[in-house]
Amino acid sequence: MKELNWKGIDLNLLLTFDALFQFGSVSAASKYLHLGQPATSYNLKRLRELLDDPLFERHGNRMQPTSRAVEIAPKVQEILAIFTQDILPSEQFNPSEYEGKFSIGVSDYAEQIFGPNIFDALQAHAPNAKVLFKPADNENCVDLLENHNTDICIGVFNAMPSNVESTFLYREKHLCTFDNSVLKTELPIPLTTYLATPQMIITANDQLTSQVDNTLASLGVVRNVVLGTTRFLTIRRMLSGRKHLAVMAEMVGRSELIHDQLTLCPPPIDIPDFDIEMVTLKRDSKHPKVVWLSTLVRQLIQQQVNESRQISTYD
Known part of the structure; x- marks a missing residue:
């Protein structure tokens, strides 16, 4: 396999290729990319050297793609789509379009009391998603978060390591x-x-x-x-x-x-008394899905607790 010079490869080359393929013009591609024409021409030169192919040849006022360019164009577009849709963070999580799985670690206590409301809310907001409740306690919650694709854990947790972020839900008595x-x-x-x-x-x-x-x-x-x-x-x-x-x-x-x-x-x-908390990995706490799920669960649990406490103690 030919050894690649990775230092000579960057995303701008793929963006330049895609723009040239779409517009067939260095000037139009430069305008689309907000680059000067010399920069676009330089990127094309690097692409030609990297791929050992002219890629685009001028015919009149248009840059016509070579057979090699036509072959790789769908793959370049797929790479760019993966990067923009799957790698770059989205501004918000859309639960109605989510078709994945919510994985929630819960103590027996939390699952019995709050599980039904959490499940119903997730079904209402994310009807195409699946829900998985996993047994969680102070001993295994970090392992669930680190190694078993668990989004959040709910329960009583003491002395959590520094890579875990805790959110107070309510004080139990x-x-x-x-x-x-x-x-x-x-x-x-x-x-x-x-x-x-x-x-x-x-x-x-x-x-x-x-x-x-x-x-x-x-x-x-x-x-x-x-x-x-x-x-x-x-x-x-x-x-x-x-x-x-x-x-x-x-x-x-x-x-x-x-x-x-x-x-x-x-x-x-x-x-x-003791505290009921929700924990997530710090490195995942800003992920749009985790942010949305954490907010929903916190609001549901706190509302349920407040409504339960409206009932007289002596009943």
């Missing part, structure tokens, strides 16, 4: 959740009733404890945990009709995915 038609306690629930009531917890390990137990230990008291699971919807379903309670994230308790009559109220001890 903990509420006591129970069926007060069975428990029959005053509201908000007193500490004595809280400690005396068997509890269910969300846990990712073999221990039936959480940060709540550390707080209780500092007060010199303990609670009675009788069930642990990683699935918050399991707890939500099991609370109905039972004399049990759970400390759950507020949005889990307010979710309408399950139709029940559970009561929500503040816990009788201090439990720290």
Whole structure:
């Protein structure tokens, strides 16, 4: 294969060729390219040397393309189209014309609560696109973004590396959740009733404890945990009709995915809030598609949270 002198090749040569092929005139091509005629003629000279072909020959007032020029013209136009349409950044992302895939990393919590609204909105705005939800957590979200073509991740993320950009969505708080038609306690629930009531917890390990137990230990008291699971919807379903309670994230308790009559109220001890965030790779954060998707998801989630919080806590 002939070794190319890449230093002698630039995009201006292709632009010059395309303009000469379209207009058949050095002066017209120069006007179209906003170049002086000497510059256009010089680019043509470089093209002839590079391709070892005259490319264009003067016949009267027109520059007629050679057979070689006719052969390569469609390929030059294809290269320019790829560069302008696929490589150069577009001013905006048009979801109605998008036929690709939105890949979103979500925690189990975020997928259950916000997934339906996100999917519906994407279907409405980008009807020809596909949507993929991927399991995401603090441990794997960077790998999803870096290596698995994931656009954004939603969840609770701590100590992210410098190549990740975080966007705050909302602050989540903990509420006591129970069926007060069975428990029959005053509201908000007193500490004595809280400690005396068997509890269910969300846990990712073999221990039936959480940060709540550390707080209780500092007060010199303990609670009675009788069930642990990683699935918050399991707890939500099991609370109905039972004399049990759970400390759950507020949005889990307010979710309408399950139709029940559970009561929500503040816990009788201090439990720290936590932030729900959306993360993207910094190097991709200005990509039109990512900007559009991030804006849509942020607005949807914040609106859903605000509407949920309009409901009275004691319900």
